[in-house]
Amino acid sequence: MPSRLNVAILGHRFMGRAHSNAWRQVGRFFDCPYEPVLKVACGRDAGPLSEFAHRWGWEETESDWRKIIERKDIDIIDIALPTFLHAEVAIAAAQAGKHLFCEKPFAINLTEAEQMLAAAQAAGIVHYLNHNYRRCPAVVLAKKLIEQGELGTIRHWRGAYQQSWLSDPSHPLDWKLRKEFAGAGPLWDLGSHALDLAQFLAGDIIRVVCHTKQFVTQRPIASNPATVGTVDVECAANLMFELGSGGIGTIETTRYATGRDNHHTFEIYGDGGALTWDLEDMNRLQFFDGAGDQSTRGFRSILVTDPSHDYVKNWWPPGHIIGYEHTFVHAAADFLAAIADPGTSSVTPDFSDGVRITQVLEACLRSTSSGAWESAT
Ligand code: SOE
Secondary structure (H helix, E strand, C coil): CCEEEEEEEECCCHHHHHHHHHHHHHHHHCCCCEEEEEEEEECCCHHHHHHHHHHHCCCEEECCHHHHHHCCCCCEEEECCCHHHHHHHHHHHHHCCCEEEECCCCCCCHHHHHHHHHHHHHHCCCEEECCHHHHCHHHHHHHHHHHCCCCCCEEEEEEEEECCCCCCCCCCECHHHCHHHHCCCHHHHCHHHHHHHHHHHHCCEEEEEEEEECCCCEEEECCEEEEEEECCCCCEEEEEEEECCCCEEEEEEECCCCCCCCEEEEEEEECCEEEEEEHHHCCEEEEEECCCCHHHCCEEEEECCCCCCCCHHHCCCCCCCCCHHHHHHHHHHHHHHHHHCCCCCCCCCCHHHHHHHHHHHHHHHHHHHHCCCEECC
């Protein structure tokens, strides 16, 4: 029976549920060196917090996160909070020696991102940044095909992360629509994911140019819909970038793409082949093998459910597809393994990746002001 590690989660909304499911499921499907104990759930709203803790089996609830960090019996702090709260919590938790499982976007600015990384490195803790899409088996296969040279030299990256939940002008003003809380709009929320995959698969981005647009500038205040508040972040952001390897790319981000619910996609074109992937069909990877028989050339659709692929053998037989929530379970498994054996298994993306992504994001913001290309290194 593996020894136990006590987890405390800060936040109990969408990500709180996805993370709770991961901590609850990981030991049932993976041979983990530790059993995660759902010890404390922390939040401000006592009623919803209590219901969340009961539903997911968190043993205790707490409204003051600092009291949790002071506890010697807490081993892992799971940050499932709005972005503006990440730095203060992560720095204090690192200084208290807690391992960190932190939601994206990493931080609201580069200064805080660098402070978070420094605190984590100084503390020698395991620090993970939950860009969970790296742990879709199809994305892992894409990484392997690229590393095996199947695409040759990457010339083009074409990415998009399109949602539609703000197409309704009556959607209230929430924290994701305020710069002080979110860093920016879809550029931070969705672009951080898209940039993580671009850099994970195609390498470092060295310079960017970015265009943003506001469509809706006022939205009703949820607590008093008769009043409105100001949206001070972009509604959409389109960026172009150059890779250190010489390739070029584009990424589109929006939450106004009517009909697109969670449409995170990439297309990668090399001089030897190509790959495309769509989160809304996340188990499939489209692969064009440039070295294949020219008479039968074409994109082939790989259903990435064979047990030979990473993570898949822990779930179901071929063809029994997995979903969004499984990527969080994969992350929890790798995170626990990294705690057990920090010398050999590290878990990425980590806070250093978070700094890199934030560097690129801030270069995008500078470009929206300058109208020019900006260095991202
Ligand atoms: C945005 O709507 C969002 O919730 C992101 O914040 C998450 O990271 C993504 O996984 C789903 O969409």
